[in-house]
Amino acid sequence: MVKKQVVEAKVSLPAKWEQFLKNLAEDHEIDVNTVVSELCEWAFSDSEDKEQFKDWLDEAHPPKGEAEEEATAAGEEAAEEEEEREEETEEESHEHRD
Numbered sequence: 472m473v474k475k476q477v478v479e480a481k482v483s484l485p486a487k488w489e490q491f492l493k494n495l496a497e498d499h500e501i502d503v504n505t506v507v508s509e510l511c512e513w514a515f516s517d518s519e520d521k522e523q524f525k526d527w528l529d530e531a532h533p534p535k536g537e538a539e540e541e542a543t544a545a546g547e548e549a550a551e552e553e554e555e556r557e558e559e560t561e562e563e564s565h566e567h568r569d
Contacts, residue, residue: 482507 496503515521
């Protein structure tokens with residue numbers, strides 16, 4: 472017999488799924504936490520499925536270090552573009568004076 476280790480975690484259910492999952496739990500006379508646990512067990516029972524989910528999550532919500540790097544890079548790029556626009560505006564104003 473395989474012993475399951477249960478880890479307590481508080482999760483927020485997406486509003487569009489909350490009632491559906493609660494109804495399933497009620498229909499089967501079990502706790503909604505059990506439904507969510509079994510859903511995760513089912514969804515991630517295959518290592519390929521776990522990897523696909525991780526890849527999706529990395530794309531949708533990059534890990535903290537990557538997200539910070541992307542934000543920094545985007546900020547630097549925006550600053551460079553603003554600087555280029557200012558230089559172009561200065562050049563145009565000098566051309567109009569001549």
